[in-house]
Amino acid sequence: MTTRYNSDLHRFGTLALLLVTLVACGRPSDNGDGGSRQVIQNKGSDTLVNVAQAWAEEYKTVKPEVAVAVTGGGSGTGISALINGTVDLASSSRQIKASEKQQAQKNGVEPKEHIVGFDALAIFLHPDNPIEEMSLQQLAAIYGEGGTIDSWSQLGVSVPGCGSDEIVRVSRQNNSGTYAYFKQAVLGKGMEYKLGSRDLHGSKDVVDLVEHTPCAIGYSGLAYANEGVKVPCVRRQDGGECVAPSVASALDKSYAIARPLFMYTAGEPQGEVAEYLQWILSHDGQCILFEKGYAPVLTVTCS
Secondary structure: OHHHHHHHHHHHHHHHHHHHHHHHHOEEEEOOOOOEEEEEEEEEOHHHHHHHHHHHHHHHHHOOOEEEEEEEEOHHHHHHHHHOOOOOEEEEOOOOOHHHHHHHHHOOOOEEEEEEEEEEEEEEEOOOOOOOEEEHHHHHHHHEOOOOOOEHHHHOOOOOOOOOOEOEEEEEOOOOHHHHHHHHHHHOOOOOEOOOOEEEOOHHHHHHHHHOOOOEEEEEEHHHOOOOOEOOEEEOOOOOOEEOOOHHHHHOOOOOOEEEEEEEEEOOOOHHHHHHHHHHOOHHHHHHHHHOOOEOOOOOOOO
16 A cells, blocks of 8 residues: 555656646647657737737747647736646736746746836727817726716717716726736726726727727727727826837836736746746747837847
């Protein structure tokens, strides 16, 4: 009985060690032609998913023997996967929570934070909306619990096509890092969202709904802006300077709702995962980030 127990325990320990090794160094996979390649699993932030996919595509040309599998689902989803040991990289548009870090440590995972870029979180309006600028106080009064602004006329405008005058609040679901960051940066510590917003899965969905809804207002990463929506400048306080979201204003932090973008690993990255992160933070990786509308962590000149 004791011998069998010790043998089972040894096998369990070997499997656990193998899992940690796979998470740290990438996972082997059959490439279909009889050889094998390493697969790096990257999951998380919807804000980062487009640039993460672009990084993965370009990295194929750098190291064909390494594949990077990218999925979204939200920052919280990616961090949960890291805690559970099912991904190598968790993309996040917010910093890991203390409760998540504690749960990770209980699972034997020590999350390691890597800043891979910066983002301006933009406000989106229908193109017919006459508003050109907004303040953090106005946004908090629109989105925050107890906020008193529910109609466009309260902001001194009449929006063509919005017969009800009601402000239709478009938000993100609560597993989104963008949702969490907006709550922190705009609503303020301890504040909650008003009930009744339209909470969507992805940044693109937010932009699409605002584009086709004259009464709507939404928020998400600037990289998702298109010609179908208006992006007003934002003032930190009523009467202060109004700064438009841009790569430059995100980098110098003059824009009121600018944030870092993260990748998390289980401990210090090793092997192929470490090489991939080094490439992301290289000139070539940062130029891809810049071309997607984000601010790089390096000073780069991109062609």
